[in-house]
Amino acid sequence: MVKRAYSPKDIAAKKWVTLPWGEKWSEPFGFPAENASWFISGASAQGKSSFVMQLGKELCKYGPVLYMSYEEGVTQPFQRRMDYLNMNEVQGRFRVIDDESIEELEARLAKPKSAKFIIVDSFQVGCNNFGWSYSSAVTLMKRFSRKCFIFISQEYKSEPMGKPAVSLRYICDMKVRVMGYKAYCLGRSVGSAGAHYVVWKEGILKTSNNI
Numbered sequence: 001m002v003k004r005a006y007s008p009k010d011i012a013a014k015k016w017v018t019l020p021w022g023e024k025w026s027e028p029f030g031f032p033a034e035n036a037s038w039f040i041s042g043a044s045a046q047g048k049s050s051f052v053m054q055l056g057k058e059l060c061k062y063g064p065v066l067y068m069s070y071e072e073g074v075t076q077p078f079q080r081r082m083d084y085l086n087m088n089e090v091q092g093r094f095r096v097i098d099d100e101s102i103e104e105l106e107a108r109l110a111k112p113k114s115a116k117f118i119i120v121d122s123f124q125v126g127c128n129n130f131g132w133s134y135s136s137a138v139t140l141m142k143r144f145s146r147k148c149f150i151f152i153s154q155e156y157k158s159e160p161m162g163k164p165a166v167s168l169r170y171i172c173d174m175k176v177r178v179m180g181y182k183a184y185c186l187g188r189s190v191g192s193a194g195a196h197y198v199v200w201k202e203g204i205l206k207t208s209n210n211i
Helices: 008-013 023-029 048-059 076-084 102-109 123-129 134-143 163-171 201-208
Strands: 038-042 065-069 094-097 117-121 148-153 174-179 182-185
Touching: 023 182, 038 048, 038 163, 048 065, 048 076, 048 117, 048 148, 048 174, 102 134, 123 148, 123 163, 134 148, 134 163, 148 163
Parallel strands: 038 148, 038 174, 065 094, 065 117, 117 148
Antiparallel strands: 174 182
16 A cells, blocks of 8 residues: 655644743743654763653643653652652652553553653663663554653763664654753754753752862
């Protein structure tokens, strides 16, 4: 069966439901589609985990969020971060899982009223321990095309760690890198030129002053 080829008119007529967030988020990231795919990378101790949780909290305004905490689990540092960011404010809309395989996640997402936003942290640990791969991630995104998948990546020498993560970055709509407690959008949906998201103001000052 021959697949459909889109004309310029067809493409221009397509409509997207975008995230209606405020200036704090739209300045650096624009107004991405609710089902846009995200790829977030950053070195250790740069503010990546805090940024991801802040993003998750914001997305709770638009639908249920499921956080796959593969790398950190539900540890004391994770608990402290949730407390610091007042995640109790999104009670009922934010859920954390730390030991579910991709097959189990797929079954979960097939249920009614399942999460709209899925954070996979990190993709590398998911690949090593929970059955993830580049191809399985693509398959999952295609099956649940109305959902938003957010992949968190470790780095090695300032690049995503491992070939599967590098390949995944290429196909994701939103490419974000966290450096020095600032999050920069490098992808296809960029906000204002030069804008960035401030993850932790005090951390930026310490980094700038080499404290």
